[in-house]
Amino acid sequence: METELAQILREEILDHDGNIGADTDLFEIGLDSMAIMQLQLAVEERFSVTIDPADLSRENFQTPEAITRLIKSKQA
Amino acid sequence: MIPATTSDAFLLALESHMRRSGQGAHLSATVIELSGEPDAGTLEATAARLARRHPLLNARLRRGVDFIARWHPGGPDPLPIEIHPAGPLEPLLARLLENPRIDIRAPGPNLELHARPLAPGRWALVLLWPHSLFDAIGIDKLIADLDEADDSPRQDWGETTKATGSHGDLWKAAKPMVEEMRSFPTWRIRSLHRHRHPARSPRFEILRFSPEETASIRQRMASTAGELLMLPYFAAIAARATRAVIGLRHAGDEIPVLLSLPVQRTANPARRPLFQNHMVAWSLMLAPGDFGGLGDTTRTLHRKYLDFLRRKLPTAMEALMKLMERCPSRFYLKPASHYLKGEICTLFHSHTGQFAAASTTLFGQSILDGFHVPSVSDPPGLGIFFSERSDRLSCTLSWREGTLSAEELQLLKTTLLADLQGEPAGGAPVMKPASSATS
Numbered sequence: 001m002e003t004e005l006a007q008i009l010r011e012e013i014l015d016h017d018g019n020i021g022a023d024t025d026l027f028e029i030g031l032d033s034m035a036i037m038q039l040q041l042a043v044e045e046r047f048s049v050t051i052d053p054a055d056l057s058r059e060n061f062q063t064p065e066a067i068t069r070l071i072k073s074k075q076a
Numbered sequence: 077m078i079p080a081t082t083s084d085a086f087l088l089a090l091e092s093h094m095r096r097s098g099q100g101a102h103l104s105a106t107v108i109e110l111s112g113e114p115d116a117g118t119l120e121a122t123a124a125r126l127a128r129r130h131p132l133l134n135a136r137l138r139r140g141v142d143f144i145a146r147w148h149p150g151g152p153d154p155l156p157i158e159i160h161p162a163g164p165l166e167p168l169l170a171r172l173l174e175n176p177r178i179d180i181r182a183p184g185p186n187l188e189l190h191a192r193p194l195a196p197g198r199w200a201l202v203l204l205w206p207h208s209l210f211d212a213i214g215i216d217k218l219i220a221d222l223d224e225a226d227d228s229p230r231q232d233w234g235e236t237t238k239a240t241g242s243h244g245d246l247w248k249a250a251k252p253m254v255e256e257m258r259s260f261p262t263w264r265i266r267s268l269h270r271h272r273h274p275a276r277s278p279r280f281e282i283l284r285f286s287p288e289e290t291a292s293i294r295q296r297m298a299s300t301a302g303e304l305l306m307l308p309y310f311a312a313i314a315a316r317a318t319r320a321v322i323g324l325r326h327a328g329d330e331i332p333v334l335l336s337l338p339v340q341r342t343a344n345p346a347r348r349p350l351f352q353n354h355m356v357a358w359s360l361m362l363a364p365g366d367f368g369g370l371g372d373t374t375r376t377l378h379r380k381y382l383d384f385l386r387r388k389l390p391t392a393m394e395a396l397m398k399l400m401e402r403c404p405s406r407f408y409l410k411p412a413s414h415y416l417k418g419e420i421c422t423l424f425h426s427h428t429g430q431f432a433a434a435s436t437t438l439f440g441q442s443i444l445d446g447f448h449v450p451s452v453s454d455p456p457g458l459g460i461f462f463s464e465r466s467d468r469l470s471c472t473l474s475w476r477e478g479t480l481s482a483e484e485l486q487l488l489k490t491t492l493l494a495d496l497q498g499e500p501a502g503g504a505p506v507m508k509p510a511s512s513a514t515s
Contacts, residue, residue, distance in 0.1 A: 015344040032429060033306035035343060037378070041385050053375050056304040 001071065004046070005064045013038045022065040027058070036061060043067065049074035080137060080145035080208075081235045082397040083353035087208040088137060088145050089408030091180070094453045096406065099275045099476065103176055104450040105169050106203040106215050108432070110441040114159055114191035114199045118439050123155040123189055125227040132233060132351050133187050137180045137208055143402040147209075147233075150183045162193040165200055166282070172204050173278045173451050180206045187218075198444065209351060212428040212448060212463075213340060217350040219432045219446075223439065232350040236341045239391075239398035249395035252387060256359070257415060263332035263363055265416045266322050267423060267456030268479040275454035276477035282447065283471040283489070285496075290469040293496050301374035307427060308377040311335055312370060314425040314460035315362055315377070317491040321484045322422070330364040336421035336456075339390065356393050358384055359421065370495050424452055424459035431465040450474055460492070471496075 006020040014020075014030050031039070039061070040051050049071055060070045080088065091102040127133055134150030156177050160168055168190065178186055188204040205215065217232075239246060285293065294303075301309045315333040322331050338355040342348040358381075366376045384390065400408060412420055431446040447470035452459040457479030461472045473488065480488065 013343060015342065015347055030343065033304060033308075033427075034339065036304045037307070037381050038385060041382055045386075053302055053305065053378060056302045058303055061304065 001047070001068050002064045005043075005067055008042050008046070009039065009064070012042065020064065022068075023063050025062060026064070027062065031061065039067075043071060047071050047075070077140075078132065078135070078147040078149065078233055079235065080147065080401070081352045081354065082237050082239070082394070082401050083211070083355050084137070084208050085145050085401045085403075086357065086397060086408070087353055088180075089403075089405040090453050091206075091208055092405030093409055094275075097275050097454070099453060100174070100278075100451075101176055101178060101180070102207045102451060102453065103173055103178060104205055104207055104210075104215075104448055105172055106205065106219075106448050107165065107169070107446060108201045108203070108219065108438060108443060109194065109445040110199055110201060110438055111197060111444055112199065112441040113193060113197075114201070115439065116157075116159055119157050119159070119189055119191060119201075120154075122222055122439075123157050124152075125224075126187065126222070127152040127155050128227045129221075129224075129230055130232065130351070131229065132209060134183065134185060135209075136183050139404070143404060145401075148183075153185065155185045155187050155189060157189045158191070160190060160192040162195075165192060165194060165202075166280075168192055169202065169280070169449055170278075172202065173280075173449070176204055178204065178206050180208050201438070207450065208353070211338070211340075211353045211355055212426070213345050213348065213354070214350050214352070215448070216432045216434065217345065219438065220434050221350065223435070223437070233352050234349050235352075236348055236354045237394050237398060238341075239394040243399065246395045246399045250392050250399055253389050253392035253396050256387075256389060256392075257412065260334060260359070260361060261415050261417075263330070263361070265332060265334045265419045265422060266326065267419050267421065267458065268318070268321065268475065268484075269419065269455035269457045270479060271418060273478055275457070275479075278451040278474065279477050279480075280449050280451075280472055280474045281485075281489070282449065283473070283492070284445075284447075285469040285471075287467040289497070290464070290467055293469055296496070296498055300371045301378075305374055305378055307337075308381055309370075309374045310427045310462050311337060311360075311425055312373040312377050313492060313495040314423060316367065316370065316373060316495060317460065317488050318423045318458060319367065320491040321480070321488050324484060324487055332364055333362045333367075333422045334416075334419075335360045335362070336424050338424075338426050341394070356390050356397070358390065358393070360384060419455050420453075421456050423456050424450075425461065427462040429464065431463045431470075445470075447472060452476065454479055 002022045010016050013035050131149035135147040139145045190202040193199045297309050319331050337358040341354050348354050360380045446465045452474045454476040457476050459474040
């Protein structure tokens with residue numbers, strides 16, 4: 001899931017050249033308010049979960065690992 | 077010759093509308109506050125180097141026989157520079173926006189450089205530029221380029237739209253956006269435009285917030301709407317303030333707000349050229365029932381952003397802009413204006429994020445602050461624009477003389493500040509921003 005997330009972020013959302021690892025700080029590589037919305041939509045569509053506005057915190061979106069945790073908690 | 081981007085063509089149509097209705101050119105001023113004092117020699121060398129390096133800084137824009145607009149580069153003529161006597165910034169900005177030397181239709185400069193000492197050890201560099209040639213990200217890149225030593229010519233332009241194909245393909249792709257636009261007249265869209273009143277001079281006010289005030293505004297955003305909802309939060313604030321003014325003017329009416337929001341096509345600024353416009357306009361409608369408290373309005377607007385994305389309306393809008401690129405400027409806005417009974421939208425709004433994020437110094441001097449002052453067309457007659465620099469939020473209110481009365485301007489600011497800073501207990505007036513000055 002983390003690898004798929006990293007690919008979505010690199011190719012579809014951030015247009016980023018470098019490697020995106022599980023612990024990459026996404027805010028440092030350009031995750032802004034618009035990118036958050038694109039990511040929310042991509043996550044909802046790819047992983048069949050619903051992200052509530054209350055889930056949109058810096059803690060939940062800091063790294064691919066944190067986003068994976070959020071998705072898994074929604075799928076549980 | 078360099079083809080205009082589809083976004084340039086939209087801006088050209090807006091400028092054409094402004095010129096035909098006596099509003100002059102569509103320009104923006106960018107203010108960069110620097111430490112130290114201005115140096116005439118440095119500015120002259122910079123202006124000469126920029127002119128040699130970027131042929132579009134002396135280009136004119138015109139449509140060809142195929143109706144496609146193209147930039148026609150000019151020679152490396154020096155760009156205008158002026159060092160003004162020390163004094164306040166706002167009167168200078170007002171004068172520059174009203175009496176520019178820039179005319180995109182004629183050969184000549186597309187950038188003016190002005191310097192004004194503000195206080196001992198602090199001065200402002202003002203860049204005056206036409207909106208058809210640059211957008212805010214392009215100006216950020218230009219600011220970084222001001223400090224480059226290299227003066228070899230660069231071809232820093234080009235189209236970024238992904239919309240291609242036959243007219244049939246483009247129409248099919250654009251149709252969802254056309255259908256969306258056809259739904260707007262369900263509500264009577266109003267702006268601050270006064271019908272039968274000629275548009276007059278550009279006016280603006282800059283609200284500047286200290287780092288402490290900015291931190292408090294961010295904290296309020298986090299507690300009201302969530303720390304990551306910056307775009308819908310500030311758009312909701314702009315919409316609510318504008319709606320309050322229209323509500324005062326049309327008491328008892330239901331007041332929807334149609335936001336026109338420029339969104340960059342390219343997420344990574346390094347992947348786009350310095351010159352030309354690379355934005356897609358997102359049109360998001362807030363119906364009267366969508367307005368509640370600020371948090372509710374933000375969450376509703378957030379859902380509308382997501383819905384716009386989910387329905388692939390940005391792609392549809394790009395296709396529509398590609399279809400429209402050959403449309404003569406005077407007809408370009410007619411369909412929207414027809415459906416919206418003479419309006420285009422309720423207001424223009426953007427939050428461009430960090431101002432010149434890649435630059436900390438310029439000419440060896442520290443960048444202390446920075447913000448943009450765009451002029452706006454009437455209709456809609458109002459723009460509310462935010463940006464941040466060095467943990468300081470700036471808000472530029474831009475309107476046309478006559479679109480806002482003194483009472484309405486006061487209501488606009490009071491509503492904005494109440495949303496940004498909160499209503500203290502007991503209904504006391506909200507804290508005034510660190511500085512505020514009107515043109």
